Amino acid sequence: MAYLTASERRTAIVKAAARVIIRDGLAAATTRxxxxxxxxxxxxxxYSFDGKGEIYTAVDDMFRATTVGSRLVPTTGWTRQEIIRSLLERFQDLLHADRDVPIAQYELLLWALRNPDKAELARASYTTYISAFADELRHATDIAGSDATLLARYTIGAIDGIYMQNLATGATGVSAPELDAISSAIVGIIDSIHPPH
Structure with missing residues (x-):
């Protein structure tokens, strides 16, 4: 192998760990x-990492950065419902691209939840998504009076539910009318909790 700087070696190890976890599962991702x-x-x-836990954390960071950075369309000027629908659709597209990636992400999340010293990793996973999605929602034309963070939390809840159902049942996703209905329902729930003013 060609000479790698410390940074390049760390990156190569993280990418390799991601491939092993995606292909073979977290249990198979031994340091060897x-x-x-x-x-x-x-x-x-x-020398590069202080054990598997640090590698797993770096893999999770990489997955989140890739997902959050996958904005497909500009959302400035859209309604809340249009932005929520685009987020749901984006994750459905990611699931279609490679169903083993979300499985790997959930495995890492469950690993973090089972390890008290990694609780911050689980929290960071959701905090990152909530913050990123709330930022997108703040560009909505009809955001006035709405809590963007709460909208983002409910959207992530819908995404998790759809993801898990699709993974468990082998479904290919939800239809366009269902995406419309789910995104409309999320806006309706938020408006019933905090009526716009």
């Missing part, structure tokens, strides 16, 4: 498997 996949020896891996 990750090192083999990255083409580095175990000593180099342990």
């Amino acid at each position: 498997r990750i090192a083999d996949e990255a083409g580095v020896n175990l000593a180099a891996l342990h």
